[in-house]
Amino acid sequence: MGDEFTPSALAAGPVLELAPYLPGKPLADLEREYGIVDAIKLASNENPYKLPESVQAAVIDGLNDLQLYPDGAGFELRAALAQQLGVPAAGITLGNGSNDILVLLAETFLTPQVNAVYDQYSFVVYRLAVQATGATARIASSRPRDHEQPLSHDLDAMLALVDRDTRLVFIANPNNPTGTWVDRDNLYRFLQKLPGHVIAVIDEAYHEYARGNDFPDACEWLGEFPNLVVTRTFSKAYGLAGLRVGYGLSSPAIASLLNRVRQPFNVNILGQRAALAALDEQAWVTRCCMESCAERSRLGNGLANIGIASLPSRGNFLLAEVPDAAAVNEFLLQQGVIVRPVANYGLENYLRISIGSPPENDRCLRALAAFAATR
Numbered sequence: 001m002g003d004e005f006t007p008s009a010l011a012a013g014p015v016l017e018l019a020p021y022l023p024g025k026p027l028a029d030l031e032r033e034y035g036i037v038d039a040i041k042l043a044s045n046e047n048p049y050k051l052p053e054s055v056q057a058a059v060i061d062g063l064n065d066l067q068l069y070p071d072g073a074g075f076e077l078r079a080a081l082a083q084q085l086g087v088p089a090a091g092i093t094l095g096n097g098s099n100d101i102l103v104l105l106a107e108t109f110l111t112p113q114v115n116a117v118y119d120q121y122s123f124v125v126y127r128l129a130v131q132a133t134g135a136t137a138r139i140a141s142s143r144p145r146d147h148e149q150p151l152s153h154d155l156d157a158m159l160a161l162v163d164r165d166t167r168l169v170f171i172a173n174p175n176n177p178t179g180t181w182v183d184r185d186n187l188y189r190f191l192q193k194l195p196g197h198v199i200a201v202i203d204e205a206y207h208e209y210a211r212g213n214d215f216p217d218a219c220e221w222l223g224e225f226p227n228l229v230v231t232r233t234f235s236k237a238y239g240l241a242g243l244r245v246g247y248g249l250s251s252p253a254i255a256s257l258l259n260r261v262r263q264p265f266n267v268n269i270l271g272q273r274a275a276l277a278a279l280d281e282q283a284w285v286t287r288c289c290m291e292s293c294a295e296r297s298r299l300g301n302g303l304a305n306i307g308i309a310s311l312p313s314r315g316n317f318l319l320a321e322v323p324d325a326a327a328v329n330e331f332l333l334q335q336g337v338i339v340r341p342v343a344n345y346g347l348e349n350y351l352r353i354s355i356g357s358p359p360e361n362d363r364c365l366r367a368l369a370a371f372a373a374t375r
């Protein structure tokens with residue numbers, strides 16, 4: 001009695017080492033804090049275009065069934081994905097966003113005795129998922145700024161970190177926050193060299209934006225590499241970030257392990273219905289991606305015109321190089337434009353700008369030009 005209660009003394013060790021995920025600033029927060037209306041958010045790589053009627057109708061129809069648990073096995077959605085991707089449904093694991101799949105992989109394969117490998121500037125969720133298990137993170141240096149693919153994954157450096165105790169290697173393709181990518185030949189050679197006791201997790205959250213002959217579709221190699229897992233999401237090109245639906249593709253043997261750890265009802269009813277409807281809207285998805293890619297070039301050129309370099313990107317975002325990123329970010333917030341500071345990635349001199357609609361991108365460029373004019 002009377003002793004002070006200190007929950008941190010009770011927490012599992014690795015939890016104390018975690019830094020919480022920093023999301024893009026919500027629009028409502030900015031408007032409340034700065035007394036602004038009509039702010040725009042280019043901070044979370046969301047699809048800026050309006051969803052097809054069919055997807056909205058599927059969600060509205062789902063409202064009739066909210067008293068029911070969702071189908072825990074996601075039968076219909078997995079069947080539709082299997083058909084579309086030409087993979088067995090038994091190798092598909094649905095997730096509450098693909099973030100869920102990344103965490104399931106860590107929970108399934110990592111312990112404090114083993115390690116996982118990822119790149120220095122890769123998606124921060126790898127670090128969070130690995131650290132939470134108490135496993136060791138072995139972090140590969142990215143290519144240098146003056147490389148022809150600046151800040152991209154160095155696959156040889158990653159392979160060099162693999163040892164007997166490595167269980168997972170994460171590769172985001174394209175990577176967030178850099179926008180960099182690994183081409184088909186290099187990724188294939190990497191998978192060939194990776195020892196069989198290591199699972200390669202190829203995170204294809206931005207796959208739909210990155211089409212091109214040189215660009216791999218790692219799904220094609222699932223039959224060849226039983227230690228391959230590909231993760232995809234409905235949050236980006238499919239425009240369903242708010243509903244949280246992603247999936248992992250793997251051998252049925254890996255899927256059955258993930259399924260033991262997975263929460264039974266991890267994907268909600270509205271998410272399952274919307275994702276199913278969105279799969280039937282391929283023409284819309286393709287159009288969104290084409291428009292975002294065209295806007296990505298336009299935004300990149302607009303940035304260059306005001307003296308801001310950005311990295312080559314195959315995602316729906318650009319990593320812009322601004323020496324005074326914190327000041328630029330603050331100025332943009334005052335102008336009602338939310339972008340993403342990436343200092344938490346160790347990228348203090350950069351801001352990540354999601355590709356918005358044409359008027360949103362124009363507004364971002366105008367705000368950046370206004371900042372340049374203050375200097």
Ligand SMILES: *Cc1c(COP(=O)(O)O)cnc(C)c1O
Binds near residue numbers: 045097098123205241
């Ligand atoms: C956005 C993103 C994800 C996953 O997002 P979910 O909404 O959880 O599907 C996964 N990987 C990368 C690299 C991302 O940028």
